[in-house]
Amino acid sequence: MNVQPLHIGTAGSEPAAAAGPPVVELAGVSKRFGARAALDDVTLTVRRGEVLGIIGRSGAGKSTLIRCLNGLERPDAGEVRIEGRAISRLSERELQPMRRRIGMIFQHFNLLANSTASENVALPLKIAGIAKAERMRRAGELLDLVGLSDRGGAYPAQLSGGQKQRVGIARALAAEPALLLSDEATSALDPETTGQILELLRDINRRLGLTVALVTHEMEVVREIASRVVVLENGRVAEEGEVWRVFADPQAPITATLLRSLRPELPADLAARLTNTLGGEAVFRLDLIGDAARAPLLAELAGRFGIEARLLHGGIETIQGRPVARLFVAVSPSPAVDLAAIAAFFASRATRSDLLGHVSSSP
Amino acid sequence: MSAHLLDLLLKATGETLLMTAASGLASLVFGLPIGLLLVVTSPGGVWPAPWTNRVLGTLVDAFRSVPFIILLVALIPFTRLVVGTSIGTSAAIVPLSIAAIPYYARIAEVSLREVDSGLVEAVRAMGGSRWALVREVLVPEALPSLVAGFVVTLITLIGATAIAGAIGAGGLGDLAIRYGYQRFQTEVMLAVVVVLILLVTILQKGGDALVARLDHRR
Ligand SMILES: Nc1ncnc2c1ncn2[C@@H]1O[C@H](COP(=O)(O)OP(=O)(O)OP(=O)(O)O)[C@@H](O)[C@H]1O
Ligand SMILES: [Mg+2]
Numbered sequence: 344m345n346v347q348p349l350h351i352g353t354a355g356s357e358p359a360a361a362a363g364p365p366v367v368e369l370a371g372v373s374k375r376f377g378a379r380a381a382l383d384d385v386t387l388t389v390r391r392g393e394v395l396g397i398i399g400r401s402g403a404g405k406s407t408l409i410r411c412l413n414g415l416e417r418p419d420a421g422e423v424r425i426e427g428r429a430i431s432r433l434s435e436r437e438l439q440p441m442r443r444r445i446g447m448i449f450q451h452f453n454l455l456a457n458s459t460a461s462e463n464v465a466l467p468l469k470i471a472g473i474a475k476a477e478r479m480r481r482a483g484e485l486l487d488l489v490g491l492s493d494r495g496g497a498y499p500a501q502l503s504g505g506q507k508q509r510v511g512i513a514r515a516l517a518a519e520p521a522l523l524l525s526d527e528a529t530s531a532l533d534p535e536t537t538g539q540i541l542e543l544l545r546d547i548n549r550r551l552g553l554t555v556a557l558v559t560h561e562m563e564v565v566r567e568i569a570s571r572v573v574v575l576e577n578g579r580v581a582e583e584g585e586v587w588r589v590f591a592d593p594q595a596p597i598t599a600t601l602l603r604s605l606r607p608e609l610p611a612d613l614a615a616r617l618t619n620t621l622g623g624e625a626v627f628r629l630d631l632i633g634d635a636a637r638a639p640l641l642a643e644l645a646g647r648f649g650i651e652a653r654l655l656h657g658g659i660e661t662i663q664g665r666p667v668a669r670l671f672v673a674v675s676p677s678p679a680v681d682l683a684a685i686a687a688f689f690a691s692r693a694t695r696s697d698l699l700g701h702v703s704s705s706p
Numbered sequence: 707m708s709a710h711l712l713d714l715l716l717k718a719t720g721e722t723l724l725m726t727a728a729s730g731l732a733s734l735v736f737g738l739p740i741g742l743l744l745v746v747t748s749p750g751g752v753w754p755a756p757w758t759n760r761v762l763g764t765l766v767d768a769f770r771s772v773p774f775i776i777l778l779v780a781l782i783p784f785t786r787l788v789v790g791t792s793i794g795t796s797a798a799i800v801p802l803s804i805a806a807i808p809y810y811a812r813i814a815e816v817s818l819r820e821v822d823s824g825l826v827e828a829v830r831a832m833g834g835s836r837w838a839l840v841r842e843v844l845v846p847e848a849l850p851s852l853v854a855g856f857v858v859t860l861i862t863l864i865g866a867t868a869i870a871g872a873i874g875a876g877g878l879g880d881l882a883i884r885y886g887y888q889r890f891q892t893e894v895m896l897a898v899v900v901v902l903i904l905l906v907t908i909l910q911k912g913g914d915a916l917v918a919r920l921d922h923r924r
Contacts, residue, residue, distance in 0.1 A: 413831055435836075442833035453828035456923045457846050466842060467832040498922035518832065 363391025365427075366522050366554040367412055372421035372431075374407055374578075381407040382418065383578035389522075389571075394548055394555040396569030396586065398562065398601055404578040405558040409524050412556060413445045414438040426521055443471055446515030450527035452507040454499040460486060460510045461495035467518040478517075485513035489543060505536035512543060516551075523547075525557035529564055541567045562605050566590060566662055574598045587662040591632045592694045607657045607669050609699065617700030624673040624702050625682055626655065630695040636668035640692055647688065648680040673702065711885070715897055718881040721795045722905070725802055725867045725877060730860045732803035733810035737859075738852070740766065740807065741814025742840060748819075752826065752839045766808040774866050777801050778873060798875030802866055810859045817851035818844050850921035857913030861906050878902055 367389035374382040381404045389395045397405050410416035411423055414430050423431045430441055446467075454463045461482045468478035486495050489509040499507055508528060515523055525544070529537040545568045547553055559565060565572050565586060572589050574582040574597060582595040593599045608614075609628070617626060631640070636659055641652045657670035676682045682698075689696035743762055747755040772780070778801045782792045785800040821844055829843050845852070868879020878898050886895025 415827065415831060439833040439835060442831060445831070447828070447831040449824060449828060451824055453822070453824040455825060455843065455847060457849060457920070466829070469842070470829070470832055470834045470838050500922060500924050514832075524831075 365389065366391050366425065367556065368424040369411070370422045372411060372418045372423060374411065374416060374418045380578045382411070384421070385578070385580055387573055387580060387583065389554055389556055391554050392548070392552045393571060394557065394569045396565035396572040397556065397558045397575065398560070398565055398572060399575035400597070400601070401560070403575040405575055406526055408575065409526050409556060409558050412522070412524055413442050413447060443467065443518045444520050445522045445524060446518070446520040447524040447526070448508065448511045448515050448528040450530050452499070452511045454507055454510055454514070456499055459495065460491065460497050460499070460502065463499070463510055464513045464517055467514060471518055481517060482513070485517055488516070489513045504532050505539060508532065508540050509543065512547070516547065521554060523553050523555045525555065527558060527560065529561065530559065537561070537564070544568055562602055566605065570663065574601065585663065587632070587665045587667060590662050591630060591667040607671070609656060609671050613655060613702070616702050618703070619700055621701060622703060624675045625685070626671060626673050626699045626702060627686070627689055628697045628699055629668070629670045629672065629689055629693040631668040631670070631693050633665055635692050636666035638692070641672065644674070644685070644688060648684065650674060650677050650680055711894060714881055714885070715901065718876060718878045718898070719901055721876040722864060722867050722878045725795060725798055725870065725875065726860055726863045728799045729802035729806045729863055730856070733806035733859050734856060737807040737810030738814050740811035741818060742844065744811065744815045745818040745844065746836070746840065752836050766811050769804065769808040770812065774801070774805050774869055775872065777805055778870060793874040795875050795877070798867070798870035798873060802863060802870060805866060806859060806863055809862065810856065813855035813859060814852055817848045817855050820851065821847045850917045853920060854913060854917045857909055860909055864902065864905060
């Protein structure tokens with residue numbers, strides 16, 4: 344397989360369609376550690392073929408949430424269903440066959456150091472009781488799938504971080520799981536390798552229709568491959584929705600905070616000159632989604648009101664195939680066109696428009 | 707050195723090797739499972755069982771805290787029960803084993819504890835049973851370290867066989883004491899020391915080479 348490096352910010356391909364039956368259903372799941380609620384009444388559904396991103400601050404409960412999905416963590420209250428089967432009350436032994444339907448990849452790969460790549464990939468099959476010849480054949484195929492067909496005999500210490508994670512992914516896929524869990528799987532990798540691993544995950548999601556739930560603190564990862572995103576705050580779901588919508592128009596303050604680094608902000612020198620006093624140019628921040636993001640907004644403004652607007656800063660990106668723009672524009676109201684009319688025009692076109700302030704001399 | 711002394715030296719080396727090998731085997735067969743039990747039953751282990759863990763740990767430490775020379779004497783009735791006599795090489799194997807088993811159990815425990823808990827978790831996540839965790843993760847991942855610890859145990863046992871001379875076990879230590887010390891035959895003492903150094907060096911080097919072959923962590 345030939346994996347192209349992925350250019351973060353320009354990915355346009357959408358995850359596999361997500362209209363399938365639910366693979367994961369959480370209802371009112373809570374989990375405490377001592378006095379601390381790691382999860383607090385979490386309800387959510389992941390459907391077949393979906394890639395769910397889970398984000399939140401450190402300690403928000405992301406790992407706890409994902410570990411509840413394969414019973415590594417047991418909720419104190421609520422119900423976890425995998426493919427319709429309640430797992431929260433299963434014994435450790437009863438969980439074992441369930442877990443074979445669920446693959447997991449880890450930040451630090453967690454490969455057996457004294458086993459070769461092939462043996463690592465074949466391990467879930469060995470555990471499932473598959474004969475040696477068959478599991479080695481499958482391991483070969485899987486290593487091929489992740490682009491490591493020639494490294495089967497290598498030990499993990501002989502592989503790069505990216506290669507190790509590929510082995511981890513091959514291992515997670517070995518038992519043909521219905522669900523793939525990923526806890527910070529790219530966090531120990533450099534950006535280029537991260538891109539390649541995401542490309543691989545996306546490819547697997549599309550080709551195998553695999554359902555994925557992934558935890559990350561890298562917002563780019565969610566933007567690249569997730570179809571839906573859940574934002575956790577103090578163990579609660581603060582926000583949830585399609586990635587393009589949440590990224591373009593975050594509702595919860597925590598979401599806006601987490602996504603801040605991804606969204607263009609007014610350069611500091613301009614921001615410092617903003618005042619509340621009327622006069623000079625008015626500076627607007629516009630968030631536009633879909634066709635509106637690509638429409639000739641400023642030309643339309645000029646045509647309609649006869650005033651020129653200047654683009655100060657901003658950009659357009661594509662998330663899940665949808666254009667999402669954030670623009671900072673400066674306009675000078677004329678005697679004929681007052682500020683309110685301009686603001687109304689922007690509000691009619693943009694998902695969000697905010698008057699940030701005024702600058703006296705042109706910035 | 708006379709042919710007679712050479713004979714004695716060979717015989718003593720054979721006895722030392724026999725005692726070391728037999729009690730070493732016992733330490734492996736019984737000590738390793740005890741070490742494993744100590745790890746899996748510990749809090750946060752694969753199979754937490756606080757009471758088993760506490761009782762086993764206390765027992766292991768009790769045996770380890772008794773000086774070998776005292777163990778040797780204290781176990782005489784038991785030894786007689788097991789091998790029919792309390793004197794000689796085979797009789798010495800009993801107290802040597804009883805000392806070696808808890809010794810290696812603790813060494814193995816340390817090795818097994820060092821296995822990255824992430825690996826255990828990964829195999830749990832793929833649906834591995836507790837037995838699979840032991841067989842596929844704990845033992846293979848700790849193997850180089852378990853072997854290194856076993857070599858340490860064997861070398862310690864070689865030293866202990868000399869003390870077992872006190873109950874007529876024979877062996878190199880006994881030879882050195884009887885001829886080298888009590889009869890002032892310094893050359894016997896020297897010969898014994900040379901043989902001991904050779905034995906220990908061969909064991910250590912051989913062990914190191916085996917560990918290097920088993921260890922793929924770097
Ligand atoms: N085994 C545990 N024992 C005690 N407290 C725990 C345990 N696991 C998690 N916690 C606590 O539960 C809360 C949520 O932890 P969790 O690991 O799910 O956070 P996270 O969102 O994954 O954070 P990070 O981004 O740092 O990985 C934290 O306050 C953490 O300290
Ligand atoms: Mg975490």
